[in-house]
Amino acid sequence: MGSLGNTSKLAEPALFYQNVYESSFPHVASASGLYITLEDGREVLDATGGAAVSAIGHGNQRVNAAIIKQLSKFTYAHPGYFQNRVSHQLADILVESTGGKLARACLIGSGSEAVETAMKLARQYFLEQDPNSPRLHFISRQNSWHGCTLGALSVGDLKSRREPFLELLPNNVSQVSACHPYREQRPDETVEEYVARLAAELEEEFQRVGPGNVCAFVAETMVGTALGCVTALPGYFRAIREVCDRHGALLILDEVMCGLGRTGTMHAWEQEGIVPDIQAVGKGLGAGYATISAILIHQRVIDGLKAGSASFQHGQTYQCHPLNVVAALEVQRVILEEGLVHNAHKMGLLLGSSLRNAFANHPHVGQVRGRGLFWCIEFVADPVTKKPLDPKLNVAKRMRLRGLEKGYEICLFSSTGCADGWKGDHFMLSPPFTITAQDVEEIVSRTLRVVNSVFDEVSLQPAK
Incomplete structure (x- = not known):
C-alpha cells in the first residue's frame, strides 16, 4: 500500500472540482x-x-500573524452557545463603514450563503408583521449572478450555470431587464428616458405579480460575472428604490463581488444615492484569507424582528467562526489604515x-x-x-x-x-x-x- 495521501498510482485524480478528468491547470x-x-x-x-x-494581495504578514495568534487561543466555539469578541469587532467595523446607514451585520460563509440568508431574512421580516403574509415573491434582473446554491441560483440568470437545474428551482421568482446601456439603451433614448423605461418595467412586474405579494427586489449594484462590470446609469437605483418603497417591498443589493472598496467607495451603493434594506458582501471581506461573507441589515428590518419574535430562524455551524472572522477583521483594518x-x-x-x-x-x-x-x-x-x-x-x-x-x-x-x-x-x-x-x-x-x-x-x- 502507498503512503496516506499518495495519489500518484491512481488511474484518475481523487479530487473533484468541476471537470471529471485531470485538470491541466498549473499547481x-x-x-x-x-x-x-x-x-x-x-x-x-x-x-x-x-x-x-484578493483585495490586499497575497501573503500579507499582518493578516497571517492575526490568524496565527487566534490559533493559539481557540479555533471554534459554536455560535449558538458562545460569543467571541472578534465577531463583535468585525460587525462594528462593517456597520461603521456604512456611516450608520445600516445597523447590524450577520457573519456567515460564502457569497451564495449571504444571498440565501438575505432572502430568508426578507421573508421573515414580513412574517413577523403578518404570519399569513403573502409576500414571498422575489423580483430580480436578467443577466445577473447571485451564487450557485438553489435560492441564489433562482434569483440569478447566468444561463449556462442555471439552465441544468431549472426544475429544481423555486417558482417564486421573476425577472426584469438589467440596466445595460451598452446593449439595451435605444439610440434615440436619453438616460432619463431609459431609466424611466426600466422603472416602468419593474412597476409593471409588481402589478402583474400583485404588489402585496412581492417580498424584495434583488440586484447587483454593479453587475459582475454575467455582464462584466456593468455600472447602472445615474438615477436608476433611485428610481428602483422608489418603486420598492411605493409597494412596501425590500431592496436587497448583492455586493459580494463589487463591494467593500472594489468600486472606489467602501460600498457601491454610496455612488448611487440610495441605501439598501439588506446588503450582501463577501469576496473582499476576507480577501482570500478566510471563507467568510456577511449581510448588512437596515434598522427597519431589525425593528421588524423586534416587533415579533426578535429571533431570526437561521443558524449555521460556521457562523462567526473565529479564524475566518479574525482574518477578515485584520483585512478590513489594513484596508482602512492604509487608505x-x-x-x-x-x-x-x-x-x-x-x-x-x-x-x-x-x-x-x-x-x-x-x-x-x-x-x-x-x-x-x-x-x-x-x-x-x-x-x-x-x-x-x-x-x-x-x-x-x-x-x-x-x-x-x-x-x-x-x-x-x-x-x-x-x-x-x-x-x-x-x-x-x-x-x-x-x-x-x-x-x-x-x-x-x-x-x-x-x-x-x-x-x-
Missing part, C-alpha cells in the same frame, strides 16, 4: 503581493485577485484610462467599462453592430488559458453570455487595492499581448 507553490508563483517557477500576475477576492479604498479609486481611474487607450482602435473590442478596480473588456465581431463573436471560437476562454501560458503569465477572469445570456465574450480585471501605477502599466501590457495573440490565431470567418 501553485506560493503567492506574495500581486504574484502567484507556480511549481515550475513562473510568476503569474494576479490581475483578477482570483474572482475579485486602500482611496487607492482603488485613484488607480482605478488610471487603469480605466490605460485600458481604453490601449484598446481604442482594436477591431474586436466592443467596450471597455468599469469603475474603481473592477474593469471589463467585451469582445465583438463588429464594434459598429455590436454583433457577438461566434461562441464556437471560445475567445474568452482562450484568453484566460493563454494568460496562464509561458511568456504571458497573467490571470484574466473570463466569462460568456454578456450579449444575450449565451453569446458574448468578455473578461474582467479586478486587481488588489494595493496596486501602483507601475503595476497598472504591467497589467495593461500583458493583457494587450494576450488579446493580440488570441486574435492573431482565431479565424473570424462566419460560422456555417
Whole structure:
C-alpha cells in the first residue's frame, strides 16, 4: 500500500472540482503581493485577485500573524452557545463603514450563503408583521449572478450555470431587464428616458405579480460575472428604490463581488444615492484569507424582528467562526489604515484610462467599462453592430488559458453570455487595492499581448 495521501498510482485524480478528468491547470507553490508563483517557477500576475477576492494581495504578514495568534487561543466555539469578541469587532467595523446607514451585520460563509440568508431574512421580516403574509415573491434582473446554491441560483440568470437545474428551482421568482446601456439603451433614448423605461418595467412586474405579494427586489449594484462590470446609469437605483418603497417591498443589493472598496467607495451603493434594506458582501471581506461573507441589515428590518419574535430562524455551524472572522477583521483594518479604498479609486481611474487607450482602435473590442478596480473588456465581431463573436471560437476562454501560458503569465477572469445570456465574450480585471501605477502599466501590457495573440490565431470567418 502507498503512503496516506499518495495519489500518484491512481488511474484518475481523487479530487473533484468541476471537470471529471485531470485538470491541466498549473499547481501553485506560493503567492506574495500581486504574484502567484507556480511549481515550475513562473510568476503569474494576479490581475483578477482570483474572482475579485484578493483585495490586499497575497501573503500579507499582518493578516497571517492575526490568524496565527487566534490559533493559539481557540479555533471554534459554536455560535449558538458562545460569543467571541472578534465577531463583535468585525460587525462594528462593517456597520461603521456604512456611516450608520445600516445597523447590524450577520457573519456567515460564502457569497451564495449571504444571498440565501438575505432572502430568508426578507421573508421573515414580513412574517413577523403578518404570519399569513403573502409576500414571498422575489423580483430580480436578467443577466445577473447571485451564487450557485438553489435560492441564489433562482434569483440569478447566468444561463449556462442555471439552465441544468431549472426544475429544481423555486417558482417564486421573476425577472426584469438589467440596466445595460451598452446593449439595451435605444439610440434615440436619453438616460432619463431609459431609466424611466426600466422603472416602468419593474412597476409593471409588481402589478402583474400583485404588489402585496412581492417580498424584495434583488440586484447587483454593479453587475459582475454575467455582464462584466456593468455600472447602472445615474438615477436608476433611485428610481428602483422608489418603486420598492411605493409597494412596501425590500431592496436587497448583492455586493459580494463589487463591494467593500472594489468600486472606489467602501460600498457601491454610496455612488448611487440610495441605501439598501439588506446588503450582501463577501469576496473582499476576507480577501482570500478566510471563507467568510456577511449581510448588512437596515434598522427597519431589525425593528421588524423586534416587533415579533426578535429571533431570526437561521443558524449555521460556521457562523462567526473565529479564524475566518479574525482574518477578515485584520483585512478590513489594513484596508482602512492604509487608505486602500482611496487607492482603488485613484488607480482605478488610471487603469480605466490605460485600458481604453490601449484598446481604442482594436477591431474586436466592443467596450471597455468599469469603475474603481473592477474593469471589463467585451469582445465583438463588429464594434459598429455590436454583433457577438461566434461562441464556437471560445475567445474568452482562450484568453484566460493563454494568460496562464509561458511568456504571458497573467490571470484574466473570463466569462460568456454578456450579449444575450449565451453569446458574448468578455473578461474582467479586478486587481488588489494595493496596486501602483507601475503595476497598472504591467497589467495593461500583458493583457494587450494576450488579446493580440488570441486574435492573431482565431479565424473570424462566419460560422456555417
